[in-house]
Amino acid sequence: xxxxxxxxxxxxxxxxxxxxxxxxxFTRTFDVEIAAGVGLDPASFVxxxxxxxxxxxxxxxxxxxxxxxxxxxxxxxxxxxDVLVDARPDSPTFGESFSVLLDDEAFVTLYVPPGxxxxxxxxxDVDVCYRIDRGHDPAEDLSVRYDDPDLGIGWPIPVTLVxxxxxxxxxxxxxxxxxxx
Numbered sequence: 001x002x003x004x005x006x007x008x009x010x011x012x013x014x015x016x017x018x019x020x021x022x023x024x025x026f027t028r029t030f031d032v033e034i035a036a037g038v039g040l041d042p043a044s045f046v047x048x049x050x051x052x053x054x055x056x057x058x059x060x061x062x063x064x065x066x067x068x069x070x071x072x073x074x075x076x077x078x079x080x081x082d083v084l085v086d087a088r089p090d091s092p093t094f095g096e097s098f099s100v101l102l103d104d105e106a107f108v109t110l111y112v113p114p115g116x117x118x119x120x121x122x123x124x125d126v127d128v129c130y131r132i133d134r135g136h137d138p139a140e141d142l143s144v145r146y147d148d149p150d151l152g153i154g155w156p157i158p159v160t161l162v163x164x165x166x167x168x169x170x171x172x173x174x175x176x177x178x179x180x181x
Contacts, residue, residue: 001031003038008086008098010113012038014072018107027107029074030131040111045072049130053122056160060119061151061169063087063142068114070133078126079103081156085144085172088115089180095172097153102128117144121155143169 004013014034018027032042053059060083063069073082082102086093102108102120112118120128146153146162150172 001028001034003034006098006100008084008093008096008116009091010111011084011098011116012111013100014109014111016107016109018105029107029109029129030072040070044070044133045131047130047132047135049132050076051128051130053126053128054161055122055124055126056157057122058119058146058155058159058162058166060146060166061085061117061144061148061153062119063115063117063144064134064137065140065142067134068116070114071112071118072109072131073102073112073118073120074107074109074129075102075104076127076129077104078122078124079105080120080122080126080128082110082120083118083153084110084112085117085151085153086115087117087142087175087179091115094180095151095176097151099153117142119146119153121157121159123157142175144172144175145169148172 001016016027018025035042083099085097
């Protein structure tokens, strides 16, 4: 497994080497030593969650207030277009986005540091797995519209399903004004 850094500080890609043969495949999806080697405390992850979505669904853009939330994200079944937006007010990449394909062929795991907004679009029917460093507190939820023109996120296929919460989310300008005030 190798680790790649991205253009947004702290965002990492864990890229395994699946072993394939006539039976199928085997791959590591997490390695404590490799995570610790890039400065992550593997013991800090306290919750594993999974979502299932239909093709075209968009979930996001979500974040956490307070000290934020770190997470590891991978697609266990299917493929997703995963998007991050840097919402850390003092970051040199504040407001910038990053996207990556996560799928059940390459098994890449995305590390999302605290302070970023996260969302994805299901490119097929998908199962997405999350390993999170804090229990969920709904009072800390942040949400920005998935189709906010200031973010200009290009979803690769037509958006078919979005939750009412995500449709009613605030704009990027509203969130940015609050967190930079």
